Amino acid sequence: MMAIRDATAMRAAVADSWHRSAAAGVLAEDSCAPVTVTGDQLRDLRDAHPLARVFPLLDDVLGQAARDCDAIMAVSDEVGQLLWLCGAPSAMRRAERIGFVEGSNWDERLAGTNAPGLALRLGRPTSIVAAEHFRHSVKQWSCAATPIHDPIDSRLLGVLDVTGGDAIVVPQTMGMVRAAARLAESELARELLVPSRPDPGTGRGRIAVECLGRHELLLSVDDGWGQRGQVRLSPRHSEIFLLLASAPRGLSGDELAVLLYEEDGGSSTLRAELKRLRDLLGEDLLVSRPYRITADVTGDWLAVEAQLAAGDVAGAVRAYRGPMLPRSTAPGVTRLREGLADQLRSAVLHSAQPDLLSTWTRSVWGADDYDMWVRLRDLLPTGSPLLALAEGQIGRLDREIGL
Missing domain, CATH: 3.30.450.40 (GAF domain)
Structure with a gap:
């Protein structure tokens, strides 16, 4: 060298x-x-x-x-x-x-x-x-x-x-x-x-959600009557929308509060947040008793889940742009974020495909994943240009944790 x-x-x-x-x-x-x-x-x-x-x-x-x-x-x-x-x-x-x-x-x-x-x-x-x-x-x-x-x-x-x-x-x-x-x-x-050509009104809206690797949700909204646009939600509204989108049957105010607040949150504060979110989305897309999204919801995290369920680990890795709402500390969001990350990580770890493990370790969230580096090293053939990198990163992590 x-x-x-x-x-x-x-x-x-x-x-x-x-x-x-x-x-x-x-x-x-x-x-x-x-x-x-x-x-x-x-x-x-x-x-x-x-x-x-x-x-x-x-x-x-x-x-x-x-x-x-x-x-x-x-x-x-x-x-x-x-x-x-x-x-x-x-x-x-x-x-x-x-x-x-x-x-x-x-x-x-x-x-x-x-x-x-x-x-x-x-x-x-x-x-x-x-x-x-x-x-x-x-x-x-x-x-x-x-x-x-x-x-x-x-x-x-x-x-x-x-x-x-x-x-x-x-x-x-x-x-x-x-x-x-x-x-x-x-x-x-x-x-x-570029504006989309409006379709004949169906009366049922559609919302596409981007949340992976983002601190705030980006929604592409079609209200079902030819009106389309994009909406970037605030961090709190992002948490509320994601929790409701993950509960198609809806949530009561008490259930939503438990998932949203680390400590007991005031019901009046939550009602005010929900009112502002309804004003933003429209009364037809967010209803109450229970609180629920009436539109058909698609999302980038749902696509990753679907690819994992179909056994397409490579497709799931390509679609995974990072943890969902990584700054959120809402208990329900934390559970969703960690659940998806753990599911994907396990699939990659057991895939025995060096290219997938290498992609994971090159990401921000996987750069310090010790088990993934060890698994990658063990799978690489002698003479692989990635072998020296894997050995170097394992050595670095060993030093950092005092092994």
Whole structure:
């Protein structure tokens, strides 16, 4: 492993990345980044990814510029896997020698210091020039990358990157990359704002709920009479709605209070919250005696449950964007959140599929899951590029808990 001799002369963010790369077990002599998804799995990931809707736009705006300067445009997902590459044929052929190919993973813990991985880590635009790369084989390249975020909830969708030679080491490159990423976010927002064609009124509403990895619910509401829109609920209203959506037969005021408050909550406070929520949704969608949602409710957490029930663990992992309402301390929400997380974790742990275990450990909620790292290590074949990472993370956790 290369000693980090020149860290004092480096930019602080690059030096920190070198240390993280070394601690994760990346070897400076490694020639290629690991390919973590291939074939049908890669195609499924691309088809299901939100950025699939804007990749043609990115290719047209930035991809052509990359071709003109003998460079490559790359788009990764939120865990560093390269989903799309386009660029000059000669640059694409040279990039194959360092593993810069579709399906490879450029998280800095797997590929060492690089712009897509560092942008992913820091959540901001980043450039890495030549010798700043951790691995020797990448030092002939330079790259500029920036995150792309969901325009509704600001969650990270992926990273946009341009990689090439000396020709891209100019300030204008980062400006072009950032402008293309903002254009993609604007296009995603525009699609959400295009009004839907109203259907004939059915008299029964429909509500689609997004709660995984969110601190507040996002509702897509169709009142059944041609009126559609999106509503972002407050944290308290999010808790109430989620509890009612999980109890189709409804809840009495006392039952709802027990699930909502850690201590005895005032009934008048709950009634006031319910009135405000009814005013927001409409009297036809939230009724009382018992309190219940009258609309047909679909939700991202229900989709995960359905996929687990069908034995589709991979689909459930892809659909799971994080714990539901992670900041909520409401007893009923805590029970729902922990129940779904435990069910999914158990399915992944017993799946014996290294790619699923690796996806879990690369997430925020799974990064310190000791049992998952051990299971991943035990399943990886000798020589796997992920083996050093698993060993390094197990060692880190052992040190942190004093083993």
